[in-house]
Amino acid sequence: MVKVKIWGSLKNLADGSDYILVTGSNFKEVVDNISMKYPGLKPQIKRGISLAIDGKIYKESWFTPIDKDSEVVLMPYMQGG
Amino acid sequence: MDQITPKAVKEFKIVGTRPLRPDGIDKVTGKAMYGADLYAPNMLYGCLLRINEPHAFIESINISNAEKLPGVKSIITFKDFLKINPDNKNNPILENCIANEKVLYDGHAIAAIAAVDLNTAKKALKLIKVKYKKLPFVINIEEAMKTGAPIVSVGKKNENIPDGYSDNVIQYCSFGNGNLEDGFKTADKLIKRTFKTPSVHQGYIEPHACLASMSNDGKADLWCCTQGHFNVRSICSNIFKMDNSQLKVTASEIGGGFGGKTTVFIEPIALALSQKSGHPVKIVMSREEVFKATGPTVSSLVDVEIGMKKSGKITAAKAIIRYEGGAFPNETYELGAQSAFASYDLDAVKTEAFNVLTNRPTQAAYRAPGAPQSIYAVESVIDELCQHFNLDPLYVRILNAAKKGTKSSYGPTFDDIGLKATLEAAKDHPHYNAPLKENQGRGISCGFWFNFGGNTCVSLNINFDGTVGVVEGNPDIGGSRSSISQMAAEELGISLDKVKTVIADTNSLGHNDVTDGSRVTFSVGLATIKAAKLAKKELCKRAAKLWGIDEDAVIWKEGYAHPAGANAGNQEPLSLEDIAKVSSQTGGPISGHYEVNAEGAGVSFGVHLVDIETDMETGHSKILRYTVFQDAGKAIHPSYVEGQMQGGSVQGIGWALNEEYIYNHDGKLQNPGFLDYRIPVASDLPMIDPVILEIPNPGHPYGVRGVGETSIVPPLAAINNAVSRATGIRFTELPLSPPRVLKAILNKQ
Amino acid sequence: MKKLHVNVSINNDDLEFLCNPEDTLLDVLRNDLNLTGTKEGCSTGDCGACSVILDKKLVCSCLVLAAEVDGSSIDTIEGMAEENKLHVLQEKFLEHAALQCGICTPGILIAAKALLEKNQNPTEKEVRYWLAGNLCRCTGYDKIIRAVLDAAREMRKDHGPNYS
């Protein structure tokens, strides 16, 4: 399982905690499994998300590998400037 | 102009020097072609009819008299776009360009005309008869959030909005770590303040301009000034239901953007007018249109609460951020919430952010979108706490600074970052300890930006004569062609004058993301270095063929193919030129291509120091001295890195002191021109002293970070803190215009 | 509407054009004479991007009617370099990286040239005040001011010690 930190306003749409646990070994699997396990997060995922994996922000690369002990943070999709 | 480079940084020959920019001569002689500089045979001039009401329901638009005017060739309204593609009714980008059912802000366009010349087109505009019903409007954040406020646009609200707000509150988010309550309890002092910033404009000197030509078979050519022509293609081909390949967009030279040219305002209109008339159509915005109907920043209303121990340690911090970005949704509020406390290593931190619809023009990005507003509020409260405890403001920032391993306030853990080095450079700088006189104040502030990567394609071609052409797809907004050429030359080991970098149109390269988020030198640089590596590999292969040895036995060093060791033989090294000259005979032209969705951009921090003198009788503040410290990662072309630091600082100075969108009680913009929208002029300023720190980004082969955006973040609070210290009055609203400052001084007296 | 016939000398070339009475000099330079080096930033005289020299005086070409200039001589950015030799100011702007996007550059070069023709040894303050009518949003002016001061220095040197 991968431990994913979600941002504050998503907590209540998941299960109320700062972290969620999902399976997956890369960006896409993790995000797909979040969508499946926590349907409340679907609208945000549709609007756009990024993943910070071990401190680096990935905006979309699906096949970026994620280790079991990677630090994974869900973030909004970033644009502008 | 100092440069502070840690010893560990890689040695370079061309990277880090200051060559003349390749496009320079065209720009100093007037030859460079910008958006408005292209003319096509049989071209028409287009202009738009705009309604000067903040909110109105359009009842009818009668174009029959206008159509009859000799010289008028085509007229369009939103209905024409529905005929082109019924899906257009749900396209917010298009609806911002031309109103559908409602005028949503003062200056919203409702029709467009193409005619043989501009005078005829303007005359025809006056012949269009429009009937509309004025609607109640709302232009400020507090009013718009209240239940019962006039609703700008129904059905835009996200699923997660807390109760108790009007339907103008459409987006909400929160971020944070730790336990705030416990944190606040252990503080020796809590300060809570509410801050306001006005909406400001990027103020690029080149108004938006484009020339569109659509032929009867549905193919189209579009020339425009934009930060991202591939994005223009995506948006426009979507509106016209065209294949991407049928719309060729060429980016002109761009006369400034700063985020404001990341979307479209007139391009779909010109295409539609061209389609309907069968002529090429050129549209050039007037300055008034630029102010009224392009994308200024969000305005903000931010509450910040910070607890501090008397030692200077921050115990907890909280911000509630409310942004208003006009009549359509945007994501700037999220960036504001994430960046607010990014400079600090905090155990307990929370930010909440709301986005609110109003009857104002739709915001666009402006250098580090969302960050200046929230960081201004945070850095002002920290300064006030420093004053309260009589602590040195740089000491307190160093004490609390985020560093490698800090869990950032927005989630991820930081890798190598340069904030502490930047703060220490500021502390050691002579500016920090220079004496101040009466009515003078020194302000400091930190700033932060994420920096982006993104989709990037580079094609690097070795010509038969040994010169190199680099083809990239990001409009050059501040000298990037020079940096890209430098990186190509560095990697290939050849002299810079052998390399020329050009920006391709949308049919000549794969998709490239917009020139935004300070991504170009990082991402295009990365792709260029990788493309050069591939070309080098092929060059080695050709050398191996020529020498009749195995390709693994050839290495590339300083511009030459060498045999890899004694076993490979002792052939004379072959230069890039030697190999290029016979490339036709050894297998054909040599090139390297690299396509990537670049990730791993490194965050960047800046610290600004400013001295200000305030005239206590008039409230006028003058900048006496300004020093910028910024972690740039490796500075490829230090002059243009400095230029970014100086330019961003001065935009921030304008924001802090004088710039603002001023609305009348009737919801109409009062200052849509450079006379009353006061951007800084040369005589307002001292030299802006840049100090570059080079803390390499581990995610880039040469250590590049983005530099373009961080510099606009600190000036707001730095100046606020300086004026507050000069006058002895804490200010919480920008701009610090003389009437506002004088009023506070008189109230105190 | 009857067009007006105008004779001018532009960058030392005698030429003539027809214009509408309400056309500005800027309109004619850009739209009729293809001299697009002169830029339009505001059309209200507030940004200086359209600066040209009209009968030895620095003006905003957006605030001059084309019909007015009959018999005048006009210098634009296109005439600043002599044959293939850049003007010292142009060289210094490149050397100092005094331009980023470059849209304000033609106007600033023209204005700076007008300054150095009347004052060979301006102070930083004089340069800043003279160029206050030329907005630049990219550079923060720092490198522009340095380039102009350096060009002035260079031009004094070129003209020998008795110059200025």
Next chain:
Amino acid sequence: MIFVKPNTEKEAVYLLNNSNGISRILGGGTDVLVQMRSGIIEPELIVDIKNIPGIREINEINGGYEIGAAVSGSEFNNYPGLKEFAPGIAEAFDLIGSSQIQGRCTLAGNICNASPAADTAPALSVSKCIVKIVGPNGFREDLVSNIPISPGKNSLKKGEFIKSIIIPKRPPYSSDSYIRFTPRSEMDIAVVSAACFITLDQNKLIKELNISLGAVAPIVVNVTGINELVINNNLNDDLLSQISIICSSSCDPIDDKRGTIEFRSHVAGVLAKRAIILAHSRAGDKIEKIAR
């Protein structure tokens, strides 16, 4: 629209008098062209006066100066001796717009445009400058301060135009000054302005002190009640504070995008004080120069 560039005053008057629609004089054009471009006015007739003999000349007459209506700011400020003669007027003229605008802007245009914030209006008023007007009924003269009558409106009658502005001869120990407040150092419109004309005797006692304020009322405010207070007095802080209060209370400003009522009234007093100190020191220098 018709554009004409007449060669005589007579011709210009004839054209202006016989035009039925809106007509405008083109001197420097720095206001007219902006108004045309923004659609505020659509004139039928533009009369470019720059070919009229004498209209671009500066002449010394009767110990003062006559400034042709089409003399630009830079021509004025480069004319030998003028800046020294009337430093306040020179300051005001010089503050209009950028170097580019200085090549075009004119005193006559600044007055006729009748903006409450016109820089030269207070400066010309304190020195009791006179305009020479040509029209269908021949010549007439009037005080500059009688020309603007409300924002955007002037007192010229149909067919009339300003030919020149007279800066009258001054008593020996007198000088003037002009100070304006703008948020930016340049390229701005006065939020408040103050002009001062002062005459001293050789003992530095005040003989005459005129103050005019700009941008604090629909037209220039020529502050009254000051001479009574100051005549035959030395300038001192107490007097300055009193004058400052009188000036602030003489204002009738508006709240707008450029400033508030409160700000304008307060700063008018501040600027008046500063303008007096400046003009006083200039006049004082003359006494010392002669003494030396």
